[in-house]
Amino acid sequence: MLRQQDVGHRVVVRRIVGVTGDRTLFTDALGELVDLTETDLTIATDKGTVRVPLREVHRAKRVPPARRPHAAAVIALELAADEAWPAPVRSRLGGWILRAADNWTGRANSALAVGDPDRPLDAAIDAVIKWYADRGQQPLVNTPMPLAAPVSAALDERGWTTRPLTLVQTVALAPLVTAPTPGDLPPVDLADSPGDDWYAMVAEHKGTLPGAALSILNGVPEKVFAHVRDADGELLAVARGAVTGPDRWLGVSLLQTAPAARRRGLGQHVMRGLARWAAQRGAARAYLQVEERNTAAVALYGRLGFSTHHTYLTRQGRV
Known part of the structure; x- marks a missing residue:
């Protein structure tokens, strides 16, 4: 049987659809498990989308993705995501x-x-360790899979640990753009800069926002901050969108809903607002990054049509 860890992955389900005489009849469903x-x-x-009662499931298992994206596609999306989340301190290693x-x-x-570090792999890892040590930080390496599998294997040999798997998911914007807006929800306000309450809601999830956080959030030319407020002005939901890269990707981040306002469709409402904003700027597809273990978020994004493009592991070295 499938587990919550399988949400967001490709699965095959054999379903019982009836009985004829002494024969049980089955049908198979193949696709991405979204809930x-x-x-x-x-x-x-x-x-x-197919919903299957568990009592009708005869057998189910995870299967490999239908196809792996080309290395060039993974690199292009990772570079667009890096551009949308610009760390203020940066350096190149090849x-x-x-x-x-x-x-x-x-x-x-x-x-x-991603790409060639312009030196042997062991020397590249040593250079990463030194760069972060010089800044008093723990060395971390982001390894998009399967592209960076050799890097991850080399880090295994050095005893580096692994943070939870992250899914990089994508969707076409057109269905979101044309989806009707529910009449009972407050409007999505799209602003060039976030309000104080926007920052406060994000800080509840991400912790105190240092100066570097403000630099990241505001350091992209084409970005927008979504706010949804009730009639009294109380903030119900937030998100950030940024359009980057030569392929004009919409990057969605920090989508959050106030606890008291959940299960009202606000997450989908905000996503539709961001999709329309991005489409006006020439974007045709969106991406987001979500930890595999965050099954509630993965299920929400699945209902919006997101599927996993590739994954990445954040590898953690010793100080």
Whole structure:
């Protein structure tokens, strides 16, 4: 049987659909597992979304992705994501990018291991360790998979640990742009800069925002900050969008809803607002990064049509 860790991955489910005489009849569903509850599972297939009661599941398992993206596509998306989340302290190691931002978020404080580091792999790892040691930080390396599998294997040999797997998920914007807006939800206000309450909501999730965080959030030419407020002006939901890269990707980050306002469709509402903003700027696809273990968020994004493009591991060395 499938587990919460399988949400966001490609699965095959054999479903019991009836009995004829002494024969049990089955049908198979293949697609991405987007939700798993105590009673049902939901799969996004090529023909649409299918909900299957668990009592009808005969057998289910995770299967390999339909196809792996080309290395060039992984690199291009990782570079667009780096541009959308610009660490204020940066250096180059051949094609690798070394990043530091007062330890605010792993993305902005890790070496992005894409391309050729312009030296043997062991020497590149040594250079990463020294660069972060000179700044008093723990060395981290972001390894997009399977592209950076050799780097990850080399770090295994050195005893580096692994943070939870992150899914890099993508979706076409067109269905979000054309989706109807529910009439019972407050409007999505898209602002060039965040309000104080926007920062406060993000800080509840991400911790105190140092100066480097403000630099990251505001350091992109084409960015927008989504606010949804109730009739009394109380903030209900926030998110940040940024359009970057030659392929004009919309990067979605920090999508959050106030606890008292959850399960009202506000996350999808905000995403539609960001999609329309980005489409006006020439974007056709969006991406986001979510930890595999955050099954509630993975399920939400699955309902919006997101699927996993590739994954990455953040590898952590000793100080």
